[in-house]
Amino acid sequence: MARYDAKNSEKHWQAVWAERQCFVAPNESEKPKCYVLEMFPYPSGRIHMGHVRNYTMGDVLARFRRAQGYNVLHPMGWDAFGLPAENAAREKGVDPRDWTYANIAAMRAQLKQMGLAIDWSREFATCDPDYYAQQQRLFVEFYKAGLVYRAEADVNWDPVDGTVLANEQVIDGRGWRSGAPVERRKLSQWFFKITEYTDDLLSALDRLDRWPEKVRLMQKNWIGRSEGLRFSFALSNGEHVDVFSTRPDTLFGASFVALSPDHPLAERLAKSDRKLAAFVAERRRLGTAEEAIETAEKSGYDTGLTAAHPFDPNWQLPVYVANFVLMAYGTGAIFGCPAHDQRDLEFARKYALPVLPVVVPQGANPKNFEIGSEAYVGPGHLANSRFLDGLDVERAKAEVAKLLEAEGRAERTVHYRLRDWLVSRQRPWGCPIPMIRCGKCGLVPVKDSDLPVLLPEALQFQGAGNPLDAHPTWKHVECPQCGGAAERETDTCDTFVDSSWYFARFCDARADGPVSRKAAGYWLPVDQYIGGIEHAILHLLYARFFTRGLHRLGYTDVDEPFAGLFTQGMVCHETYKGHNGQWLALDEVEKRDGKAYLKGTDAEVTIGRSEAMSKSKKNGIAPEAIIDLYGADTIRWFMLSDTPPERDVEWTNEGAEGCWRFVQRIWRLVTEAAGLPPPHTNVDAVDGPALDLRRATHRAIAAVTEDLDNLRFNRAVAQIYTLAHAIGAADPSIPGSVRRQALEALVLLTGPMMPHLAESCWQALGHETLVADVPWPKADPELVRSDTITIAVQVNGKLRGTIDVARGTAQPALETAALSLEPVARALAGKAPRRVIVVPDRIVNVVA
C-alpha cells in the first residue's frame, strides 16, 4: 500500500483551493456571517511555532464554521511598521521598505504552505500607502472630533532608538525594544484621549462574556478605578499640599506626609536643598521600573516642613519626600498611616515614626492591639480616633468625607490609573502624523485632498534622531490655511495605532474611505479573535478605544470589536546548558537514555526545564523543517493535540512522530477499505457490531462538533482517535455502507484540522466534491444515546462494583440489583444498609 505523500498532496490541494477561490468571502450572503481573526503577524521574515499554533487554531474554527454553513471571513495581513525594519536599515543598509516587503513575501509563502483557509484577496500591510493614508484620514477625523490633542509630557526617552516610549513600554527602566536605559525628557507629544471612554471601557468588560475572565480582570486592574477622598494639608511654610486617599478613615493613624520625588513642590524644594536634589536624582535613576522600585528599600528625605492634621491644627506631621510615592497616581502626595498600609509601615519602621493602630479587627481589644511587622488592612472598628471611635471602616470613611466636605476642604473623587495614550513616535518607519505646524496658524491638519502624507522614497539612517526630521525637503510645506511656509509633523504613529483598526479595514480592504460602513455593519464585531496573552492589555484596550472612536465618527455601530477572545498558550521546549552555563542549541545536543550529551561526545549537558521557544535560549524549532519532514497536516495536528489550547504546549519530536503515524493510519484505513459501495449509499437498519460502529460514528460526530464549538481542540483530537480505532477494530463482516459512513465521518471531522489529508481521503473514497465544500456531518441523537448504561455501585462512597441496566431503570430495581452484588454484601457483612442513595442513570451508593 502506497504511503500518503503529504508533500505533493498538500501542494496539489492548496492549488485547487486557490484556483476555485474556496475561501474568498463575499460581502453579501444569505448565510449567517462569522468573522474569525487571528492577531496579524509582524513580518520578521519567518514564521515561528507560535504563529503555527495561533493560525492553526483560527483555521480550524474558520473551516468548521464554513462547513456549518456560515459565510466566514478569515483574512490575513501584516503589522508591518516598527523598529526592526529601522534596525535592519541601520545595521545592513537596506531600505526598510524593501526589507519589509521581502519578509512579507517569505512569510506569506510559509503561511500558504500551512494550507490556511484565508481570503488572501483582502491582504494588506499596514505600511501600504493605501492603508496608512486611510489611517491619516482617521487621525484627522479623530482630531476634529476632539479625541486627539497635543501636550507637553514628561516622557521616557530612549537614547539608542532616539524615540519616545510610553510608560508601559519601558521594561526595567530600559526601552522595551532597544534595552537602553531610559532618560527623562519633556517633549510636546500627540495623545489619543482614551480617558474620555474610561467608564465605558470599564463597565463594558462585564458584557464581554466570551472573553477570558483573566483578561477582563487584567484590563479592569489596568483601568484601576478607585474611590477616595481628596483633601489638603496646610504646611508650615504657608503652602498647601493635596493628597488623595482611599482610606480617609485612618486619618488619626497618620504619622507622616510624603511627596513623590517628581512632585512640583519636591522639585522646587530641591532647588535650594542640595541633599534633596541628590535624593530626587537618585530616585530618578531608578526610573519608573517596577522591579527596581520593588526591590529598592523604602527611603525618604525629611524636608523639615511639617503638615497640620486636618482635624487638629496643633498636631504637626513631618513631611518627607519618599521614593515609593508615584507622581502619576492621585495627587503625587499621600499621608502615611503605618498601621494599615504595608509600605507606610516599612517606611515608619525605618524612620522610627509612630505606628498607631486605628482599626481593630472584630474581637480584638483596642487597648492592647498592636502592629508587628504586618500592617492590618482588614475590616474592623475604629479606635484611637476621637469622634470616629467605634464606627466601622465604611462609616468612618463616610464620616470623615462628610465633615471635611462640609467645610469645603475635601472632595470625594473617583480616580483611575488609566492615562491618555501617547502616540507620537520619533521614527521614520511608521505612519506620518498628518499635521502641519504653521508659525501663524498653529496646528493645522493636512487637507484631505493632500492625503496621504507619504514617507519619502529614500531615507538616511546615519546618526541618531529621526531621519524624517533630518530629511532635506520632506518636512517643508505650505500652510494649508494661510499658504505661508510651514513644517510638517515629523512624528509617526505608535504601531499600536495601526493594529487598532485593521480588523475593521478587513471588512472591505479596498474601500475608498478608511472603513466601509456597509461592510463593517455586516462583518463586525469579530466573532472570534485569537492571539497571545501578551496583548491582553494594551493592544486590546486600544482597539476597544479605537472602535468607540469609529462609532463616534459613524463608521460602525458597535463599540466592542471582539465579541469572542481566546488567548492561546506558548510553545515551549526543553532547554540545555553546557558546563559553563551557556545555552546550547537543540542541534548541539543529543539525548541517550534520558540524559543529554554534547553531540558526538560523552560530555553531559544540563537539561533545563521547558520554556517558551526563544532565540536567547536557543530552544526554538523551525516550523519549515517540520513541514518539510512531515507536511503541514502533521504539524497542525500536533498543535491541536493533547494540550488544552490556552495552556503552554511542549514540543516533542516523539509527539510529532505520533501525529505523522496517525496521518498514515487514516490514509491506510481509507485506502484499505476497497470494495465499498459507491458514495451516497444509504445505510439500512443494522444491529450487532455494525450498529456499534454506527453508534461510535455518531458519537464522534456529536462530540467533535461540541468540542470544536468550544475550541477544545485537544478533546476533539481524542474523539477522532477513538473513532479511527473503532473503524480499525470493526468486524470485517459488517456492511460496507456502514464502514463507508464511518470513514466519511472520520474524514469530514478531520477536515478542519488536517485539510489536505481530508481532501485526499475524500477523493480516494470516490467523491468528486471538495471537503472544503461539504457540509458538516450531523449526528443522529438516537444513535448517540445508548440504551444500556453501566452504573457504579458504591458502599460508603467506595466503588464495589457496577451493574449494566437499561437506560431509565427505576430506583427500586437499581437498589435491588445493587444490593445483590456479592462485593456489596461482603462489605455490608450481614448488616442492613442504613440508607441507599439511588440516582437513576448515575449511581447507587449504599450507606452502611
Added chain:
RNA sequence: GCCCCUGUGGCGGAAUGGUAGACGCGGCAGACUCAAAAUCUGUUGCCUUCACGGGCGUGCUGGUUCGAGUCCGGCCAGGGGCACCA
C-alpha cells in the same frame, strides 16, 4: 508589595458533585517476518497477595456532602501580569 493562573500515572493530559487516569507519548508482551523496519493486537497509577481479593491514591491540611480532582476555609510550590494605585 499587589493581582491573576496552575498543581492529577514515567510524560502531555481526560473527567455536568456520581466508576479518577479518556486519548496520545513512552514502556512491556505478543502477532506478522529468516531477521529487522513498518504495521497490528494486548497490556501499563502505586503497595500488598501464588491467586481471589484488599489497601492507598488528583500539592498539603481542615470542612460541607450519601459521595469531592471538582464546592468552601487555611497553607505550600511553580508560573505569569503590574504603573508601590494610597
